[in-house]
Amino acid sequence: MAKLLVIGGSKGIGREVVLRALEQGHSVRAFARHPEGIKHDHPELELVAGDALDPAAVAQALEGCDAVVSALGIPKSIPALARPTTVFSDATAVLIPAMEAAGIKRLLVVTGFGAGESNAAMSTLERMGHSAILGRAYADKAVQEDMIKASGLDWTIARPGILSNNRRTGVYRVLTEPSDWRNGIISRADVADFIVTAWEEGSHIHAAPVLVR
Known part of the structure; x- marks a missing residue:
């Protein structure tokens, strides 16, 4: 059984x-500061409390695993979004060498539409609003993406559009060509479906698709 x-x-x-x-x-x-927040009981689920910026904790969490998903986030409050952050790049600087x-090669990471070169696919109005609200976080996500791409890992970067809490549908678009990139809505559950499927199938290695309905 893969872990x-x-x-x-x-x-x-x-x-x-x-x-x-x-x-x-x-x-x-599941590795997080407060993994009990998952509120889910399953015999194949292990909860590990730890800090993604702690090299020793990350190294221990990696033991016995076959692949890694990094889905770090920051609070969605205005004060948190207004502050500069380096949490994404700092955590990646810990994770890659660990x-x-x-000896774990497979890494799947969530950033978002507007990170890295996908920023160029935004309209001027989209870019202005995105920069005003999410600019500081996404500046660091761009650094994170560059670090991942420069690594020797078998990486996939998922760039979802506007997120919803709707149920998983399994019906969504995986836009791999820059000419097709656009913003749109997608549920968190469908983003998760893409990530798990890409891991299972070994697909989208060294790709950073935009995900929308």
């Missing part, structure tokens, strides 16, 4: 990845 480490697995997309991977018959280790040392 998946989900960093940031207590809420949002991370929690949905945990639930979807368990549904698919995998063993999951994975290399552990």
Whole structure:
């Protein structure tokens, strides 16, 4: 049975990845500051409390795992979004060498539409609003993406559009060509479905698709 480490697995997309991977018959280790927030009981679910910026905690969490999902987030409050952040790049600077040392190659990471080169696919109005609200977080996500792409890992970067809490449908678009990139709505559960499927099938390696309905 394959074992998946989900960093940031207590809420949002991370929690949905945990639930979807368990549904698919995998063993999951959820790593977060407060993993009990998952509020889910399953014999193949292991909860591990820890800080993604702590090299020792991350190295320990990687033991026995076959792949890693990083779904870190920051609070969605205005004060939190207004502050500069380096949490995404700092956590990635810890994770990549830890994975290399552990011999784990497969990494799947959630950033978002507007990160990295997908920012160029936004309209001027979209870019203005995005920069005003999410600009500081996404500046660091761009750094994170560059770090991942420069690594020797088998990475996939998922860039979802506007997120909803709707149920999983399995019906969504995986836009791999820059000419097709656009914003749109997608549920967190469908993003999780893409991530788990890409891991299972070994697909979208060294790709950073935009995900929308």
